[in-house]
Amino acid sequence: MENFSSIECFVRSAEVGSFAEAARRLSLTPAAVGKSVAKLEAKLGVRLFQRSTRKLTLTEAGQRFLGEVSASLNTIQNAVANLASAEGSPAGTLKVSVGTVFGCLYVVPLLGEFLRRYPAITPDWHFDNRQVDLIGQGFDAAIGGGFDLPQGVVARKLAPAHRVLVASPQWLEAHEGITHPDDLHDCDGILIRSPQTGRIRSWPLSHRSQEQSPLRMKVRMTLSDSEAACRAASQGLGVALVSMPFALPHLRSGALQRVLPEWYVEDGNISIYYSGHKLLPGKTRAFVDFIIEQFAEQQWARHFSAV
Known part of the structure; x- marks a missing residue:
């Protein structure tokens, strides 16, 4: 021993x-x-x-x-x-990494049901928009999109990671006639700076017909958070390109509307990541299965799709 x-x-x-x-x-x-x-x-x-x-x-x-x-x-x-x-039942401390806003909107609301099923598990959840070293930092699981897949880690798809263009209803009224990405060249853009690299990424837009077009807008401002970009766009300050999960509450409330609703950015998948060991701890297996089940029941894959 x-x-x-x-x-x-x-x-x-x-x-x-x-x-x-x-x-x-x-x-x-x-x-x-x-x-x-x-x-x-x-x-x-x-x-x-x-x-x-x-x-x-x-x-x-x-x-x-x-x-x-x-x-x-x-x-x-x-x-x-x-x-x-x-x-008994799966037990122990469950260390999970998830993006701050995404976690608050879509994962924390599941916490009550999860603990009712598995009362012996103690959540230790870390909210961060950066990719963590799952194995090196001792995490049991992580939820996110666009992550590199290190050796020894597997991913299970939860939903598509689509990005959409959004603006306030007032902005759209003042900018009629936008029917193609080329019409955005002179529009104020609210752009997202990557928290991983600090760079503003150049995104190609995809049409539902699979046509491709570059996205070019004037840089009115850069932000490092999609929720902040949504709130800026809702003030009529320009067009924001944001992940669909962040845009969804604002679209449902009417604070934002999609610009060029036939167009979107394909950005991989939102997945749950965990160790690739065949013998997973019971607490990790319970969490992975629970998240996959809940996302399917609430049809988040369909709601997060921009198509």
């Missing part, structure tokens, strides 16, 4: 590059984690880390050892968690 604890300390330290961060996740002291890894190195007769004041770096032997033991460690820990779940 001591060897297992030492291996866990090694794997978590390698994942995060720090004894201190590994200690925080394992509810130990940094000194205890460092001592445990040192004992493992002494038993193996090899150095696993190159240590510096700033970070830990795996040696060649450490990299090889990590590749051999990390999957087995996760499998054993998941088996233990699932055995405990089999005796």
Whole structure:
């Protein structure tokens, strides 16, 4: 059991590059984690880390050892968690990452039903519009769109990630005759800056007939949040290109209307991401299945579609 604890300390330290961060996740002291890894190195007769004041770096032997033991460690820990779940219901802390506004609009409202079904699960939900390192940062699952799919992570599609052009009814009344993307060249654009790259992305528009056209508008302002863009557009300040889930409440209230409703941006899918291990913890499997079920029941894929 001591060897297992030492291996866990090694794997978590390698994942995060720090004894201190590994200690925080394992509810130990940094000194205890460092001592445990040192004992493992002494038993193996090899150095696993190159240590510096700033970070830990795996040696060649450490990299090889990590590749051999990390999957087995996760499998054993998941088996233990699932055995405990089999005796009752899925339990434990469920660490999930989801976008701030999307989470508040579409995931938090499901929380009550989820906890009624699984009262032994404690949500630890992080609201952030940036992609997280699912495995390295210890998340059980993440919900979002347009994410890179790292090795060891799988994605299940929840809904299409379409973007649509929106403006206030007053703006549309003052700008009649917009029938094609070319008519937007001289219009004020409310553009979104990527929180990941800080850049304004150039989007091609797609017609329902599959015709393609570039989107060009004057840059009136740039914002880093789709909800803020919707609120700016509702004041008649220009045309915003926003994700359909953010636009939907404003479209339903009448505060915004679609501009060129036959046109939209195809931006992949909104998905739920989780570890690709065959043996998932019961809490993670319960959450993934619950989210997929609820999105299907509430037909969010149809509502989020711009077609």
